[in-house]
Amino acid sequence: MPNVKLYAVAPPPPNPKGVTVLVTEGGDKTRSVFVGGGTFNYLCAKCDHPIGVNLEERQIRNLVIQCPAFGQYNDTEPSN
Numbered sequence: 835m836p837n838v839k840l841y842a843v844a845p846p847p848p849n850p851k852g853v854t855v856l857v858t859e860g861g862d863k864t865r866s867v868f869v870g871g872g873t874f875n876y877l878c879a880k881c882d883h884p885i886g887v888n889l890e891e892r893q894i895r896n897l898v899i900q901c902p903a904f905g906q907y908n909d910t911e912p913s914n
């Protein structure tokens with residue numbers, strides 16, 4: 835099962851426009867944000883928490899996702 839590391843980014847400003855920040859239900863630190871039926875795991879750039887598990891390759895794109903474990907913001911795309 836391939837593991838894909840996400841890209842660390844700075845926290846967005848309050849009420850950002852054009853940025854979607856996804857979190858887990860109730861802020862549960864042990865859960866993943868996405869769970870699918872594929873074979874790719876997407877890991878937090880900082881702590882390797884599985885933010886997305888069992889997804890298709892490139893299933894999540896153009897998203898900023900806050901890591902449930904320690905709060906790191908992760909981008910699905912490189913910054914440049």
Ligand SMILES: [Zn+2]
Binds near residue numbers: 880881903904
């Ligand atoms: Zn993390």
